[in-house]
Amino acid sequence: MTIDIKAAAQRLAGHALRTPLLNAPLLDAAAGRRIFVKAECLQKTGSFKYRGARSAVSALDPETRARGVIAFSSGNHAQGVALAAREMGAPAVIIMPADAPAMKIRNTEAYGAEVVLYDRANEDRDAIGARLSEERGLTLIKPFDNEQVISGQGTTGLEIAQQAAEAGVTQADVLVCCGGGGLTSGIALALEAEAPGLTARPVEPEGFDDVARSLATGAIQTNNRMSGSICDAIVTPRPGDLTFPILKRLCGPGLAVPDDDALRAMAMAFTHLKIVVEPGGAVALAAALWHHEDSRDVIVVCSGGNVDADVFRGALERFA
Amino acid sequence: MTIDIKAAAQRLAGHALRTPLLNAPLLDAAAGRRIFVKAECLQKTGSFKYRGARSAVSALDPETRARGVIAFSSGNHAQGVALAAREMGAPAVIIMPADAPAMKIRNTEAYGAEVVLYDRANEDRDAIGARLSEERGLTLIKPFDNEQVISGQGTTGLEIAQQAAEAGVTQADVLVCCGGGGLTSGIALALEAEAPGLTARPVEPEGFDDVARSLATGAIQTNNRMSGSICDAIVTPRPGDLTFPILKRLCGPGLAVPDDDALRAMAMAFTHLKIVVEPGGAVALAAALWHHEDSRDVIVVCSGGNVDADVFRGALERFA
Numbered sequence: 001m002t003i004d005i006k007a008a009a010q011r012l013a014g015h016a017l018r019t020p021l022l023n024a025p026l027l028d029a030a031a032g033r034r035i036f037v038k039a040e041c042l043q044k045t046g047s048f049k050y051r052g053a054r055s056a057v058s059a060l061d062p063e064t065r066a067r068g069v070i071a072f073s074s075g076n077h078a079q080g081v082a083l084a085a086r087e088m089g090a091p092a093v094i095i096m097p098a099d100a101p102a103m104k105i106r107n108t109e110a111y112g113a114e115v116v117l118y119d120r121a122n123e124d125r126d127a128i129g130a131r132l133s134e135e136r137g138l139t140l141i142k143p144f145d146n147e148q149v150i151s152g153q154g155t156t157g158l159e160i161a162q163q164a165a166e167a168g169v170t171q172a173d174v175l176v177c178c179g180g181g182g183l184t185s186g187i188a189l190a191l192e193a194e195a196p197g198l199t200a201r202p203v204e205p206e207g208f209d210d211v212a213r214s215l216a217t218g219a220i221q222t223n224n225r226m227s228g229s230i231c232d233a234i235v236t237p238r239p240g241d242l243t244f245p246i247l248k249r250l251c252g253p254g255l256a257v258p259d260d261d262a263l264r265a266m267a268m269a270f271t272h273l274k275i276v277v278e279p280g281g282a283v284a285l286a287a288a289l290w291h292h293e294d295s296r297d298v299i300v301v302c303s304g305g306n307v308d309a310d311v312f313r314g315a316l317e318r319f320a
Numbered sequence: 321m322t323i324d325i326k327a328a329a330q331r332l333a334g335h336a337l338r339t340p341l342l343n344a345p346l347l348d349a350a351a352g353r354r355i356f357v358k359a360e361c362l363q364k365t366g367s368f369k370y371r372g373a374r375s376a377v378s379a380l381d382p383e384t385r386a387r388g389v390i391a392f393s394s395g396n397h398a399q400g401v402a403l404a405a406r407e408m409g410a411p412a413v414i415i416m417p418a419d420a421p422a423m424k425i426r427n428t429e430a431y432g433a434e435v436v437l438y439d440r441a442n443e444d445r446d447a448i449g450a451r452l453s454e455e456r457g458l459t460l461i462k463p464f465d466n467e468q469v470i471s472g473q474g475t476t477g478l479e480i481a482q483q484a485a486e487a488g489v490t491q492a493d494v495l496v497c498c499g500g501g502g503l504t505s506g507i508a509l510a511l512e513a514e515a516p517g518l519t520a521r522p523v524e525p526e527g528f529d530d531v532a533r534s535l536a537t538g539a540i541q542t543n544n545r546m547s548g549s550i551c552d553a554i555v556t557p558r559p560g561d562l563t564f565p566i567l568k569r570l571c572g573p574g575l576a577v578p579d580d581d582a583l584r585a586m587a588m589a590f591t592h593l594k595i596v597v598e599p600g601g602a603v604a605l606a607a608a609l610w611h612h613e614d615s616r617d618v619i620v621v622c623s624g625g626n627v628d629a630d631v632f633r634g635a636l637e638r639f640a
Contacts, residue, residue, distance in 0.1 A: 014486070020340055022362060025403060026430050041594045042342060042359070083345060110346050166334070270632070274361045274625030276594040305594030309640035312590070313633045320629035 003147045005154035005190050008055040012155055016051050017043055021163035027272035034297040035288050038160055039275050041305030048156055048183055048303050049080035055152025056141045057084040065090045067137040072125055074100035075233050076304050077143040082111035093132055095125050144182030145240035153183040157190025169297050171197040175284035177303040178202030178211050179234035181243030188250035201252040203284040205231040211239050212254025220244055230259045233280030233304055261286040267319035278307035323467045325474035325510050328375040332475055336371050337363055341483035347592035354617040355608050358480055359595050361625030368476055368503055368623050369400035375472025376461045377404040385410045387457040392445055394420035395553050396624050397463040402433035413452055415445050464502030465560035473503040477510025489617050491517040495604035497623040498522030498531050499554035501563030508570035521572040523604040525551040531559050532574025540564055550579045553600030553624055581606040587639035598627035
């Protein structure tokens with residue numbers, strides 16, 4: 001297997017949504033420059049994760065696929081894999097921590113997956129996964145360190161390249177919400193091939209900027225902790241072994257934003273763009289508005305919208 | 321002048337957004353059938369009104385346009401005309417009631433229009449408009465009874481025809497939030513030409529169903545009152561003289577939904593589609609979910625997203 005974004009795009013055609021590149025004159029006025037927003041929160045399952053999941057599941061040979069797939073996830077990857085598997089008639093087992101948000105567990109089950117809950121404190125999820133995989137012959141779909149997943153996420157970048165050209169934007173930073181780097185590395189590869197004047201840059205929550213520090217030092221760095229940010233969707237221990245070399249070769253410096261600015265950006269997206277963005281999906285917009293030193297047009301990926309209603313209401317109450 | 325939707329589409333190319341036709345498997349599951357949502361709340365200025373406004377302003381001869389345009393509106397048409405005029409270098413005067421939502425007044429000014437406020441109780445807006453038009457040679461852009469406006473709104477229908485075909489939907493009702501009928505009639509004409517298996521049907525708030533009653537009786541009916549619904553964007557006194565004959569010839573029966581179901585539909589759009597919809601823009605989705613007797617796939621237009629944060633929060637608190 002190798003990373004092949006165009007092949008993934010062919011497999012996703014008619015399944016993944018070609019999400020719009022939004023622009024709002026009053027948001028531009030607030031920012032003092034043009035901001036273009038790739039609204040991946042509108043993607044099926046509410047996040048870009050469906051692209052990588054569908055790419056990976058559809059790349060399996062039919063016999064392997066028919067035995068089923070397995071994934072570890074407490075959130076958006078879970079839903080993406082569950083739906084992609086159901087669409088292709090493959091059984092899916094998703095191992096989720098018992099304390100994952102109830103809504104995400106419910107949704108994953110609603111997409112038809114078998115959800116296996118484990119106790120973070122007392123059980124070893126890898127052991128549970130290994131046992132189930134062996135018993136049933138399931139194929140593990142990793143959330144980012146998987147070439148077909150990176151290829152699928154990269155289809156976002158192919159669309160950005162086309163849509164930016166249509167908007168007349170050829171030189172710009174592309175700010176991407178970044179956890180393990182699957183989306184950022186996929187977009188970076190697509191831009192390298194299709195829009196070399198566009199530069200991907202990862203954006204993370206403050207205090208969880210492992211990718212930014214890894215890029216700055218040239219070697220993989222880890223986060224000291226794994227909780228304490230509302231941007232749970234993009235809090236990961238470290239960049240991936242597959243994704244980091246791509247990020248290092250192609251991306252500009254990373255950016256980090258405080259949690260409150262993610263909430264503030266959610267309110268701006270509500271007011272000006274009419275989209276629902278989750279905290280981890282809003283950090284790139286927050287960076288463009290308040291933490292980016294560039295004065296050119298900027299492109300932003302709003303990567304997901306799976307936010308609980310009370311968190312969203314709180315963001316509006318404080319900042320809209 | 322005549323209604324020419326394809327000509328309007330050419331004038332709008334590169335300016336209006338081709339909004340996505342969204343679909344969410346879990347929304348389908350809740351509805352027991354497939355629901356496709358044309359997300360016109362993502363359009364520039366947050367509603368479809370920009371299409372008609374840009375169509376009308378761009379159809380003026382340059383000399384007339386340079387003198388400026390004028391519109392009466394308390395809401396979405398105001399913002400559409402203001403932005404379209406600014407983009408084309410035309411002065412715009414918008415006559416708004418002094419008690420219009422502050423946010424809509426602010427936005428209209430932010431798009432560069434000159435806003436003239438009047439007192440609904442004591443001033444005659446038509447007299448104010450006539451005086452300004454005469455003094456400055458302004459051209460009136462009516463909100464729906466204008467052939468170029470209908471043509472512009474009809475471009476929504478051209479896109480629906482294409483997107484429905486791509487989704488394999490050829491026989492379906494297309495439910496459209498309806499005030500004066502500009503959007504509904506434009507879509508109906510586009511579907512007649514491009515997708516004859518799709519039938520437009522107007523959706524209104526309960527108690528303000530002038531279009532449904534007009535269709536049922538075959539002659540124009542009026543509403544008894546002009547306030548008392550949260551769906552202010554689509555409360556109009558009666559269907560238009562230009563729009564009604566088109567609606568009568570092409571549309572299926574009208575539907576009406578209670579205000580609470582509009583709020584409930586806004587919460588469903590938040591949860592499953594990740595879009596922000598205003599009450600008047602959500603009645604078609606509400607109809608599809610709870611007031612539509614059909615079991616086939618259905619297409620819905622979510623026509624606008626300009627809702628105050630406190631109204632949106634209230635909808636989530638009650639129904640999400």
